[in-house]
Amino acid sequence: MRLNRVFSALVVAATICLPFTAAQADDLQQVEKAGKLSVALSGAFPPFSFVDENNQAVGFDVDIGTEIAKRLKVEANIVTTAWDGIIAGLVTGRYDTIIGSMSITEERKKAVDFVGPYYRSGLAVFVKKGAAVKTVDELHGKTVGVTLGEAAEKWARDQNAFEIRTYKGLPEMLLDLGAGRVDAVVADDVPVFVAIAKSEAPVEQVKDDRMPRYDIGIAIRKGNPELAAAMQKALDEMMADGTYEAISNKWIGQDIR
Known part of the structure; x- marks a missing residue:
């Protein structure tokens, strides 16, 4: 992805x-x-x-x-x-x-x-569990983590609505999400689902049918x-x-x- x-x-x-x-x-x-x-x-x-x-x-x-x-x-x-x-x-x-x-x-x-x-695969937005974020629009103006060079980075920048923080890989990005250093992350959905299942990470998806698939x-x-x-x-x-x-x-x- x-x-x-x-x-x-x-x-x-x-x-x-x-x-x-x-x-x-x-x-x-x-x-x-x-x-x-x-x-x-x-x-x-x-x-x-x-x-x-x-x-x-x-x-x-x-x-x-x-x-x-x-x-x-x-x-x-x-x-x-x-x-x-x-x-x-x-x-x-x-x-x-x-x-x-x-x-x-x-x-x-x-x-x-x-x-x-x-x-x-497709892009998805994830937040810390319990953040009570129901739509991607609620994250406008917030800090969003993305992996450098991936489609998620381009998508997030194209929205012109977020503060962007880049990472080298998914694990450190999810750690920062859990620690509250970013408000959300944008990433390919499958690896995040697997990471959540394996580590029971306190992360949940913000459902949005507008997110791209490829x-x-x-x-x-x-x-x-x-x-x-x-x-x-x-x-x-x-x-x-x-x-x-x-x-x-x-x-x-x-x-x-």
Whole structure:
């Protein structure tokens, strides 16, 4: 559910400056030759990706990426990286794909191609339980927490109605909400629901049908139709044979496709 951001000049410049040969070659052959699919994600977006007590990246997106690599007959190489530079890293060749809960937007399509979508999500507003907030409009002028670079940040800023405080990830943002350092948070709904269920956090959703929903896709570099087709085939097969549902139930508790 990661989502819509304003692209920096770095991404645009990186796209323009790629060598012609690299831009025209299909990455599938390189993946097969290397014997690995390098998968980028933030590692700070539980339950989709996070670092466990053994310092290993785990989560829904990690398992999806690992399974796709397996079906491409290569190993998965999981790379954790800062979300606000993740597209620039893909465009400049640091990894082969982003399987990191990234929303498909027209803006992002200018820089990358997408496989999928592989699930749907949406933004939601959450407040401390007992705050007696019934509508989003009641939060106008209040301090709202968002994760830097995600769709929630863009949405909140576009409203021109909140004081914005940015965070690197969901856990610290929810801690500040519970401690009263922000009045509300705007985030993708699924990971917050999971966090509430696991920790019994004193947080509740402010229901509002006006909140946006979006498709979540797998990003690859532009001009790679063979890699796109191979990854889409792997994803379709996962959804058909029950593997996707098992992964989704493991991390989310329901099928989120």
